[in-house]
Amino acid sequence: MNTVKAELLTIGDEILYGQIVDTNSQWMGVELASIGVQVIRKTTVGDKESEILTAFAEAESRADVVLITGGLGPTSDDLTKPCLARYFDCEIRIHPEALEEVTAFFKQRGRALTELNRQQAALPVCCQKLTNPVGTAPGMWFERNGKVFVSMPGVPHEMKRMMQDLVIPRIRQTFNPPAIIHQIINTAGIGESFLAEKISSWEKALPEHIRLAYLPNLGGVKLRLTATGSREDAIRADLRKLVEQIQPLAGEYIFGYNEDPLEVVIGRTLQERKLTLSVAESCTGGFVSHLITSVPGSSSYFLGSMIPYAYEIKMRQLGVRPETLESYGAVSEPTIVEMANLVRAKFNADIGVATSGIAGPGGATTEKPVGTVWIAYSDKHHTVTKKLQLSNDRMINIRLASVHVLNLIRTSLPKTV
Amino acid sequence: MNTVKAELLTIGDEILYGQIVDTNSQWMGVELASIGVQVIRKTTVGDKESEILTAFAEAESRADVVLITGGLGPTSDDLTKPCLARYFDCEIRIHPEALEEVTAFFKQRGRALTELNRQQAALPVCCQKLTNPVGTAPGMWFERNGKVFVSMPGVPHEMKRMMQDLVIPRIRQTFNPPAIIHQIINTAGIGESFLAEKISSWEKALPEHIRLAYLPNLGGVKLRLTATGSREDAIRADLRKLVEQIQPLAGEYIFGYNEDPLEVVIGRTLQERKLTLSVAESCTGGFVSHLITSVPGSSSYFLGSMIPYAYEIKMRQLGVRPETLESYGAVSEPTIVEMANLVRAKFNADIGVATSGIAGPGGATTEKPVGTVWIAYSDKHHTVTKKLQLSNDRMINIRLASVHVLNLIRTSLPKTV
Numbered sequence: 060m061n062t063v064k065a066e067l068l069t070i071g072d073e074i075l076y077g078q079i080v081d082t083n084s085q086w087m088g089v090e091l092a093s094i095g096v097q098v099i100r101k102t103t104v105g106d107k108e109s110e111i112l113t114a115f116a117e118a119e120s121r122a123d124v125v126l127i128t129g130g131l132g133p134t135s136d137d138l139t140k141p142c143l144a145r146y147f148d149c150e151i152r153i154h155p156e157a158l159e160e161v162t163a164f165f166k167q168r169g170r171a172l173t174e175l176n177r178q179q180a181a182l183p184v185c186c187q188k189l190t191n192p193v194g195t196a197p198g199m200w201f202e203r204n205g206k207v208f209v210s211m212p213g214v215p216h217e218m219k220r221m222m223q224d225l226v227i228p229r230i231r232q233t234f235n236p237p238a239i240i241h242q243i244i245n246t247a248g249i250g251e252s253f254l255a256e257k258i259s260s261w262e263k264a265l266p267e268h269i270r271l272a273y274l275p276n277l278g279g280v281k282l283r284l285t286a287t288g289s290r291e292d293a294i295r296a297d298l299r300k301l302v303e304q305i306q307p308l309a310g311e312y313i314f315g316y317n318e319d320p321l322e323v324v325i326g327r328t329l330q331e332r333k334l335t336l337s338v339a340e341s342c343t344g345g346f347v348s349h350l351i352t353s354v355p356g357s358s359s360y361f362l363g364s365m366i367p368y369a370y371e372i373k374m375r376q377l378g379v380r381p382e383t384l385e386s387y388g389a390v391s392e393p394t395i396v397e398m399a400n401l402v403r404a405k406f407n408a409d410i411g412v413a414t415s416g417i418a419g420p421g422g423a424t425t426e427k428p429v430g431t432v433w434i435a436y437s438d439k440h441h442t443v444t445k446k447l448q449l450s451n452d453r454m455i456n457i458r459l460a461s462v463h464v465l466n467l468i469r470t471s472l473p474k475t476v
Numbered sequence: 477m478n479t480v481k482a483e484l485l486t487i488g489d490e491i492l493y494g495q496i497v498d499t500n501s502q503w504m505g506v507e508l509a510s511i512g513v514q515v516i517r518k519t520t521v522g523d524k525e526s527e528i529l530t531a532f533a534e535a536e537s538r539a540d541v542v543l544i545t546g547g548l549g550p551t552s553d554d555l556t557k558p559c560l561a562r563y564f565d566c567e568i569r570i571h572p573e574a575l576e577e578v579t580a581f582f583k584q585r586g587r588a589l590t591e592l593n594r595q596q597a598a599l600p601v602c603c604q605k606l607t608n609p610v611g612t613a614p615g616m617w618f619e620r621n622g623k624v625f626v627s628m629p630g631v632p633h634e635m636k637r638m639m640q641d642l643v644i645p646r647i648r649q650t651f652n653p654p655a656i657i658h659q660i661i662n663t664a665g666i667g668e669s670f671l672a673e674k675i676s677s678w679e680k681a682l683p684e685h686i687r688l689a690y691l692p693n694l695g696g697v698k699l700r701l702t703a704t705g706s707r708e709d710a711i712r713a714d715l716r717k718l719v720e721q722i723q724p725l726a727g728e729y730i731f732g733y734n735e736d737p738l739e740v741v742i743g744r745t746l747q748e749r750k751l752t753l754s755v756a757e758s759c760t761g762g763f764v765s766h767l768i769t770s771v772p773g774s775s776s777y778f779l780g781s782m783i784p785y786a787y788e789i790k791m792r793q794l795g796v797r798p799e800t801l802e803s804y805g806a807v808s809e810p811t812i813v814e815m816a817n818l819v820r821a822k823f824n825a826d827i828g829v830a831t832s833g834i835a836g837p838g839g840a841t842t843e844k845p846v847g848t849v850w851i852a853y854s855d856k857h858h859t860v861t862k863k864l865q866l867s868n869d870r871m872i873n874i875r876l877a878s879v880h881v882l883n884l885i886r887t888s889l890p891k892t893v
Contacts, residue, residue: 075515077505078689080497084520088494098492099527101520110516117534241493252550252592252612262552272523273551274490275631283495338783344769345762348783352761355837355870363789366755366765366781368774372823376780406789420772430584448586452610453772455633 062287063096063236066122068114069103070130070139071213083128083218090222095236095287096124106130111142119206124230129213131179131196139210140183140199147201147208149185153177157188157197164195186210189225193217200229207233238291242298244305246312247279247321247466254280258308261301269297277455278462279321314469321465322350328472329360329410336468337406338364339377339398341389342416342432346461362406367398377401390415390427392444399437410472411437412464416447418456432460436471443471480513480651483539485531486520487547487556488630500545500635507639512653512704513541523547528559536623541647546630548613550592556627557600557616564618564625566602570594574605574614581612603627606642610634617646624650655708659715661722663729664696664738664883671697675725678718686714694872695879696738731886738882739767745889746777746827753885754823755781756794756815758806759833759849763878779823784815794818807832807844809861816854827889828854829881833864835873849877853888860888 067084074081081103088098099122104110111130118125130139144151158180165172179195182188189198189209194217201208209226211218230236246254251273255262262271268288274281284301288294302316315324329336340347348364351357367373370389374381379397387393395413403411416432423429430449435442447463449456484501491498498520505515516539521527528547535542547556561568575597582589596612599605606615606626611634618625626643628635647653663671668690672679679688685705691698701718703711719733732741746753757764765781768774784790787806791798796814804810812830820828833849840846847866852859864880866873 069518074502075505075518076509077502077507077515080499080502082497085491085494085497088492090494092493098494099522100531101486101492101518103518105516241495252590255551255592256590270489270553272488272490272553273549274496275549283490285489285493340762344774344778345757345765345781345783348762349766349874352785352835353871353874357761358785358839361761361785363785363793364762364781364783365793366762366769366783368769368778368780372780376782376822405793418769422775428584448584450584450610452633454770455610457766457770 063124063230063234064099064122065091065096065124065126066118067098067101068118068125068127069101069213070106070111070127071103072105074103074129075105083213083215086215086219087126087128087222090227091230092239092241094227094231095239096230096234097239106138108138108142111138112146115142115146115208119208123206123234125206125208126226127208127210128218131210131212140181143186143199143201143208143210144183147183147185147203149183151181151183153180154182154188154197157182160190160197161195189221191217191221192224193220198225200226237287237289238294240286240291240294240298242284242286242302243315243317244282244284244302244313245279245315245317245319246282246309247314247462248470249280249309249312251275251280254282254309254312258305261305261308265301266297268294269301277458278466311470314466321462321469323354325465325468326351326354326357326360328469330356332472334409334472335360335362336410336412337362337402337408339402339411339413340364340366340464341368341373341398341414342418343414343457343461343464344368344418346457347412347414347464350461350465362408365402365405373398378405388427390417390431390433392433392446395433395435395444396437396442399435399442403437409438410468412468413437414460414464416449416456416460418460419451419453430456432456432463434460434464434467436467438471438473440473441471443467480541480647480653481516481539482508482513482541482543483535484515484518485535485542485544486518486630487523487528487544488520489522489553491520491546492522500630500632503632503636504543504545504639507644508543508647510656510658510702511644511648512656513647513651523553523555525555525559528555529563532559532563532625536625540623540651542623542625543643544625544627545635548596548627548629550596550612557598560603560616560618560625560627561600564600564602564620566600568598568600570597571599571605571614574599577607577614578612606638608634608638609641610637615642617643619650655705655711657703657708657711657715659701659703659719660732660734661699661701661719661730662696662732662734662736662738663699663726664731664879664886666697666726666729668692668697671699671726671729675722678722678725682718683714685711686718694875695883731883737767738879738886740771742882742885743768743771743774743777745886747773749889751826751889752777752779752823753827753829754779754819754825756819756828756830757781757783757881758785758790758815758831759835760831760874760878760881761785761835763874764829764831764881767878767882779825782819782822790815795822805844807834807848807850809850809863812850812852812861813854813859816852816859820854826855827885829885830854831877831881833866833873833877835877836868836870847873849873849880851877851881851884853884855888855890857890858888860884
């Protein structure tokens with residue numbers, strides 16, 4: 060079984076200088092993986108002939124398929140087409156069908172064809188034209204010695220359309236690649252190294268055709284299994300078995316098996332179980348509510364929040380007892396318990412959650428350094444609290460504490476509320 | 477004046493497969509351009525030793541500085557460190573200072589060091605350690621034959637901190653690139669093309685050694701002037717003159733001359749004028765409060781917020797009159813005026829602001845399509861409202877509306893309140 064190897068080549072100074080973010084190659088990586096083509100390298104070079112020609116030769120030496128985006132515009136700094144003509148040693152001529160297409164494109168928009176536009180219909184005679192139904196620059200498909208070069212426009216929606224309609228089917232037809240399947244295992248509430256220890260026996264026993272990657276993000280770690288094989292059903296079965304086997308080792312930290320973030324998973328649970336949520340957040344300053352309301356449809360379970368940032372507001376608006384604040388301080392277990400219970404009662408919600416802490420850089424005391432955060436969950440059955448010791452960085456504390464709150468909702472929801 | 481050439485090398489299967497978007501290299505491209513270092517190529521390779529070693533050699537042959545991100549985690553799929561040790565031909569040993577740092581990092585979080593964590597303090601003996609104050613993997617700085625290799629973590633906030641604090645100053649020191657000075661002109665409340673029209677005469681008259689970049693972001697456009705020259709004082713004077721000349725053309729949209737975002741600028745004004753702020757946000761769901769509280773010290777002027785997401789909560793908790801909601805709906809001028817006035821009164825603040833709108837995708841009507849948002853500002857002198865027609869995208873609507881609220885605070889603050 061031969062793996063088909065692809066290299067992605069992006070051409071343009073604007074990407075090197077950081078003036079635009081290259082999102083094309085990420086999308087292409089996903090599409091290619093889904094048909095079992097393995098991207099082995101991504102390269103970006105500037106608008107310079109020598110750099111482009113060198114990159115062509117290097118890519119050809121490594122990959123079976125070279126997918127090129129960018130540098131197809133009508134202006135003089137666009138060099139992809141002349142470079143390809145030179146690399147494949149053939150001349151550029153007006154392609155009659157391409158000329159019809161670009162003429163029709165402008166006519167439909169009520170505009171006349173300029174000489175610059177006309178030149179977009181000129182193609183190296185050794186390539187096959189790929190029609191661009193949503194733009195003016197056609198794509199190009201070259202084949203030589205069993206290797207394929209494809210040139211596509213850099214404009215994302217033009218590239219995507221061409222990839223989906225023409226390039227992907229043609230790559231499948233040409234190479235008949237093996238199946239590759241990815242399985243995500245999404246965890247929260249445990250750091251990368253702690254998770255790695257818990258699942259080390261499972262990891263060591265992984266069969267050779269399945270690879271594991273740890274993808275850490277704030278507050279969680281995404282595990283990605285990549286399985287390769289000739290029979291899709293067989294590798295799907297292998298992945299299912301591995302998902303079962305990881306349960307006794309790390310099941311409590313797993314919140315999902317796809318790309319959905321925690322707020323989407325929790326939202327779905329609340330919606331299914333017809334539960335409503337309210338939030339009292341102090342140190343997180345609105346970020347918990349923001350994560351929750353970033354989910355479309357969250358208004359069906361999220362009633363609202365109180366952000367009692369000032370000491371005064373904690374008492375006057377939320378109703379925390381002055382004695383509690385005076386005896387224990389705002390960042391304390393008794394205060395956080397009252398906050399969660401009060402917001403639940405005031406908003407008449409099934410669940411109340413709360414945060415109070417020292418986000419930093421100011422506000423720390425000896426017993427309560429920056430990064431000290433109390434969080435709480437409350438429903439009619441029970442109240443759960445947790446003390447966190449986070450970092451020295453204000454934004455990280457806000458984000459981490461917010462993800463911890465979401466995870467606390469997930470782990471504290473009783474089977475029936 | 478020699479140009480310093482840099483190559484960016486990203487290591488990780490997850491980027492090749494498109495499972496995460498590489499935003500690091502875009503950010504690095506901008507930062508390097510700002511100190512006069514030219515990025516000539518960007519390369520991404522997978523977690524495979526042979527590929528990584530080849531990429532090192534290729535990059536060294538082309539560039540003066542090779543900046544590597546990723547592959548530094550504690551797990552077995554992270555190969556950057558062993559590859560660098562092999563490439564620079566030296567062994568890996570526990571670095572005593574790095575061990576102290578990683579131990580302190582875990583101690584602060586109340587957690588014990590595992591063996592995997594301990595190994596993060598092991599470094600090739602031929603490199604200089606770069607401290608990572610916000611993570612566990614130190615960076616590495618290698619020098620050989622006048623070329624520099626730098627390895628940094630792939631986690632964006634860890635990489636950015638290390639770049640800004642250590643790598644950028646060190647590159648400047650090592651290569652002494654020409655004087656380059658940037659002048660930011662930060663605007664809000666006007667789109668890129670409208671701004672470009674207003675300042676076109678100014679832009680056309682820019683001298684050759686000064687370049688202008690439009691850096692649009694949600695809700696505003698940052699103008700960046702980049703001046704290059706041998707004498708720093710002369711180019712500083714040129715920039716000062718240009719800042720003066722732009723005032724009559726676009727002064728009303730300019731809120732600052734550095735990287736400080738609008739929330740920092742507003743925070744400073746409120747603090748100086750001893751004014752307090754409260755927020756009632758519905759469709760923005762906490763994001764306005766989050767922006768405000770992302771600023772250290774915001775507790776001195778921000779009292780708190782109410783997020784009355786549900787209709788019920790708008791009445792019961794905030795006190796919007798049922799007649800207003802019934803006659804005009806939640807997304808209306810009369811409702812938004814009540815919301816801003818009520819939150820100001822309830823929280824006993826000098827200023828109250830409010831948002832109510834259709835973030836989407838649900839909730840639209842014929843008269844109020846997705847993207848319709850009302851915002852209001854209220855102080856004891858006046859109430860100012862604004863109706864926005866934003867986009868079809870929920871997250872963009874939330875973010876754009878929030879920036880509009882901040883800009884409304886900036887433009888509505890009377891000289892004396």
